[in-house]
Structures are given as C-alpha cells and as structure tokens.
Amino acid sequence: MQARIVMLVDLDYFFAQCEERRNPSIKDKPVVVCVYSGRTEDSGAVSTANYVARKYGVKSGIPIALAKQKLKDVDAVFLPLDKEFYREISDRIMEILRSHADVFEHVGIDEAYLDVTQRTKADYQEAERLAEIIKDDVLAQEQLTCSIGVGPNKLVAKIASDIQKPDGLTVVRPHEMNVFLSPLPVRSLVGVGRKTEKKLETLGVRTVGQLAKFDVQRLIDIFGRKLGTYFHNASQGIDDEPVQERGEPESVSRISTLKENTRDPAVILDEAYRLCKEVYSRLLNLGLLYRSVSIYVVAGDLSVHSRSKTFENPASDLETFRKTVKELFEKFLAESDVEARRIGVKLANLAKKEKLQQQITSFFGDATD
Ligand code: TTP
Ligand code: MG
Numbered sequence: 001m002q003a004r005i006v007m008l009v010d011l012d013y014f015f016a017q018c019e020e021r022r023n024p025s026i027k028d029k030p031v032v033v034c035v036y037s038g039r040t041e042d043s044g045a046v047s048t049a050n051y052v053a054r055k056y057g058v059k060s061g062i063p064i065a066l067a068k069q070k071l072k073d074v075d076a077v078f079l080p081l082d083k084e085f086y087r088e089i090s091d092r093i094m095e096i097l098r099s100h101a102d103v104f105e106h107v108g109i110d111e112a113y114l115d116v117t118q119r120t121k122a123d124y125q126e127a128e129r130l131a132e133i134i135k136d137d138v139l140a141q142e143q144l145t146c147s148i149g150v151g152p153n154k155l156v157a158k159i160a161s162d163i164q165k166p167d168g169l170t171v172v173r174p175h176e177m178n179v180f181l182s183p184l185p186v187r188s189l190v191g192v193g194r195k196t197e198k199k200l201e202t203l204g205v206r207t208v209g210q211l212a213k214f215d216v217q218r219l220i221d222i223f224g225r226k227l228g229t230y231f232h233n234a235s236q237g238i239d240d241e242p243v244q245e246r247g248e249p250e251s252v253s254r255i256s257t258l259k260e261n262t263r264d265p266a267v268i269l270d271e272a273y274r275l276c277k278e279v280y281s282r283l284l285n286l287g288l289l290y291r292s293v294s295i296y297v298v299a300g301d302l303s304v305h306s307r308s309k310t311f312e313n314p315a316s317d318l319e320t321f322r323k324t325v326k327e328l329f330e331k332f333l334a335e336s337d338v339e340a341r342r343i344g345v346k347l348a349n350l351a352k353k354e355k356l357q358q359q360i361t362s363f364f365g366d367a368t369d
Contacts, residue, residue, distance in 0.1 A: 003174070005127045006243055007114040008157040009097055009134065011090075011146045012166035014110035016050040018086045019079050021143050030056060030076040034064050042068060047081055051166055084342075088256055093142050095278065098285065100134050103243045113154055115243035124150070128171050135169065152177065155239035159188050177237040182209030189234045191227075199223075211235035248350070252282045253294075255344030261300045263339050265330065272325050275345045280318045283347055289314035291349035293324040299338035307332050314351045321347065 011017065015033040020026060030053030036044040042065045049058040049067070053076065058067045064078070090109045098104040101114035120126035131148045138146055147168040149160025156177060160170040172180045186192050186200050186208060199222070205211050212235040220228035233239065254275040262268065272295070283290060292310035299305065307328040315321070325345050 002117075003122050004115060004117045004152060005120055005122055005124065006151060006154055006157045007101075007116055007127070007131060007134075008149045008154065008161040009112050009114065009146050010148075010161045010165075011093065011110035011138075011144055013048055013050045013054075014090075014144075015048045015081065015086050016053075017144050018082075018089050019077075020050065021089075022085070026077045028052065030058065030071055030074055032058055032064075032067050032071070032076060032078045033081055034067075034078055035081050036064070084255070085257070088254075089142055089144070091254060092278075093138055093144065093146075095282065096137050096141060097134065100130060100137075101243075104245060105243045106246055113157065113243045124171060124173050128169070131169050131171070135167075151237075153237070153239040154241050154243065155190065155234055156180075156237050158190060159184065162188075178209075178212070181235070181237050182207060182212070184208045186211055186235075189231070191230060191234070196223075196231075208235050248286065248288070248352075251346050251348035251350065252279050252286070252288075253296075253344055253346035254278050255296060255298075255342055257342045258340060261339040261341050263333060263337075265333060268329055268333075268340055268343055269326060272329060272343055272345055273322055275343070276318065276322050276325055279345055279347055280321060283350075286350070287353050288350040289316045289353060290321070290347035291315070291351065292347070293321060293328065294346040294348065295325055295328040295332065296342075296344035296346070297332060297336075297338065297340045298342035298344075300341050301338075302341070303338070305332065305336060305338065308348075310349065314349075316353075321345075 016031045019031055019033060031050040032053050033047045033049065034044055035047050044064045046058060046060060046062050046064060046067050048060050053071065056070045056074065058070055086109065094106055094112060097112050097114060101116060102118045103115040105113040107113060116127055116130055120130055127150050131150055135146060135148060138144055145167040147161050147165045149157040149162065149170050151157040151160050151172040152174045156172050159181070160172050161168070163170050185206060187197050189208065200211065203214070205214055211231060216228065216232040219231055222228065223231060256271060256275060258267065258271060291314045292308055294306055294308040297305045309324050309328060
C-alpha cells in the first residue's frame with residue numbers, strides 16, 4: 001500500500017465544551033453534563049465533564065450522585081444534556097473538517113478521520129501545518145478546541161490524538177512509530193478491552209511493545225486467527241483500513257437556533273438561506289440531486305413542526321431549494337401562530353447524478369452514436 005497520512009480529529013470534552021461556549025462564565029468551574037434518568041433528582045449518569053471536573057475524578061459514565069459527592073465542597077455546574085445543540089455545533093465543525101480532507105470519515109458526534117495524503121503530498125511537515133490550520137479554523141469559527149493525531153494510518157492517528165488532550169497535536173512519523181507505541185499500555189489499541197487486557201496480563205504482556213514481541217502463533221492459538229493476527233499487526237502499528245466516507249446519507253439537513261424567538265419572515269428567511277447554502281454545499285460535495293425539500297420549526301414551547309414538498313423530477317440547483325424553503329416557511333407562518341425558536345432545512349430523496357444521466361441516456365438513446 002502506498003504511504004498515507006491520516007488524521008484523527010477529536011473535539012475536547014465535547015458536550016461540556018459546548019456548554020462552556022454557550023455560557024463562558026462557567027469555564028473555570030467543574031462542568032458536568034448529565035443524562036438524568038428522571039427517577040430521582042440525582043439518578044442518571046455523567047455524559048462528560050470538563051477537565052476541571054476531571055481533576056476531581058469526575059468522568060463519563062459514573063453516576064451523577066457519585067460526581068456530586070466528588071464535587072461536594074466545590075462550586076460546580078451540573079447541566080442536562082442538550083444533544084440538539086451539540087449536534088448543530090458538530091455538524092458545522094464536521095463541514096470544516098471535511099473541507100480539509102481528501103477523504104473524510106465521520107466516526108461520531110465529535111470525531112472524524114481525514115485522509116490528507118494527496119493534499120500534503122505525503123509530507124509530514126505539510127500535514128502538521130494543515131493540522132494547525134484545522135485547529136485554528138475550528139477555534140475561530142466555532143470557538144472550540146480539539147486534539148489531532150497524525151500518523152501513517154487510522155490506528156496510529158487515533159492513539160496519537162488521545163495522548164496530549166486537551167488542545168493537543170501529536171504527529172507520529174513512520175520511523176517514530178515503534179518508539180511511540182512500545183511503552184503504551186495494550187489498552188491503547190482499539191479492540192483491546194478490559195477482558196483482553198486481563199488475559200494479556202496473565203501472559204506477561206502489559207505494553208504494546210511486549211505484545212509486538214509476543215509470538216504471533218501463540219496469540220492466534222489464544223484469541224483465534226482473526227483477533228490474534230489483528231493484535232499482532234496493531235502492536236507493530238500496521239493497519240491498512242482505508243479512510244472511507246460512510247455510506248450515502250438519506251438526507252442532508254441543518255438546524256440552528258435563532259437569536260430570539262420570532263415570527264418575522266425576514267429574520268427567519270435570512271437564517272434559513274444561510275442554512276440552505278450549507279446544506280447545498282454538502283449536497284454538491286456528495287454529488288447528489290434532491291427530490292424533496294423540508295423545513296422545520298422548533299417553537300418556543302419546544303413543539304416541532306415541519307412542512308415538505310416533493311418534486312416529480314430530481315432538482316440540482318440552489319435556487320429551487322431556496323424558493324421552496326421560502327414557500328414552505330410562508331405557508332407555515334400563515335397556517336400557524338407559533339414563534340420559531342430554532343429552524344431547520346432538509347433535502348431528502350437524494351439521487352445519484354450518474355443514475356439520472358443513465359436514465360436520460362436510456363430514455364433518449366445515446367445521441368453520440
Ligand atoms: P469523547 O470524545 O470520548 O469524550 P469527550 O469529548 O467528552 O472528552 P475528550 O476530551 O476525552 O475527548 O466523547 C464525545 C462525547 O460523547 C462526549 O462529550 C459526551 C459523549 N459521551 C457520552 O455521552 N458517554 C460516554 O460514556 C462517553 C465516553 C462519551
Ligand atoms: Mg472528544
């Protein structure tokens with residue numbers, strides 16, 4: 001396989017950082033984002049916490065009651081999850097990241113792989129510069145910090161991204177890989193969970209370096225061919241998994257929160273057109289056509305309303321999209337008396353451009369012969 005350069009970008013303490021961005025006055029305090037189960041006041045688990053809270057031992061997954069105990073005498077902030085708000089920020093950041101990648105793979109709400117081999121001409125210095133630019137862009141446009149790992153493959157990039165959090169940038173060149181990986185605990189490798197870690201420990205293997213020296217046949221005997229081979233390769237930093245765009249989405253949408261609740265069509269359309277532009281640019285990147293347009297309104301009382309229009313034939317232009325969005329919002333405002341708190345636009349029934357071309361060609365016959 002040709003030498004590659006892969007990045008993993010992971011946003012720092014993501015949900016909690018979004019909350020800090022919304023309300024900067026809490027930044028220096030421990031911030032704990034909670035999933036309340038609703039049974040009793042404190043039942044539920046911690047979704048994530050900022051790094052101030054982590055110093056007190058508060059982290060993802062622990063019970064809220066335990067987090068409160070750990071922060072007993074501290075002026076800490078406990079907040080409920082607001083997934084929609086984090087999703088909005090994530091969507092916009094993912095677009096920034098996508099614009100810097102040859103191939104982009106969206107992994108989770110705060111994480112993505114970027115193959116940057118071509119645009120950096122496989123040069124690590126270039127890749128490091130690009131990573132700095134990405135960090136600056138995300139900070140300037142969305143006021144959030146992230147950590148980036150750069151390496152010859154996904155496995156190394158992922159581990160590198162995690163090693164200097166928050167606001168980290170770690171570049172691991174191929175010749176540095178073994179020195180980088182050797183001292184790490186085996187748990188650093190994707191796929192090594194607590195159980196595998198225990199098992200390896202009984203074999204005297206604690207670090208990635210020890211795993212790399214361990215007889216591969218014995219690993220296969222113990223874990224089976226697939227896993228044994230994987231552990232062996234991973235410990236040497238070998239990973240051929242390509243960075244891959246994940247499937248074609250069924251729809252492309254954006255939603256955003258208005259500065260204040262309103263029914264003013266000018267304000268609503270102004271924001272809606274901005275969202276249209278974002279959605280449209282995503283559509284262009286995907287090389288897709290659309291057949292339906294929807295709008296969403298989340299009202300002041302958080303009720304959700306939508307209107308849609310579906311065309312007979314796929315459309316591909318921004319103007320039709322904008323015109324339909326305008327029509328749908330005007331219709332909605334005429335029919336309903338709610339004030340909009342958040343608004344969204346969506347393109348769905350997406351179709352491939354080539355398919356359309358094929359249809360046209362088969363319909364009209366091939367004009368070239
Ligand atoms: P992570 O990237 O694992 O964590 P993080 O971004 O909060 O912190 P870090 O600086 O270490 O990257 O997860 C991303 C988001 O996913 C996180 O902000 C909250 C959510 N999450 C949960 O809700 N439960 C969990 O157990 C974990 C691990 C994450
Ligand atoms: Mg994160």
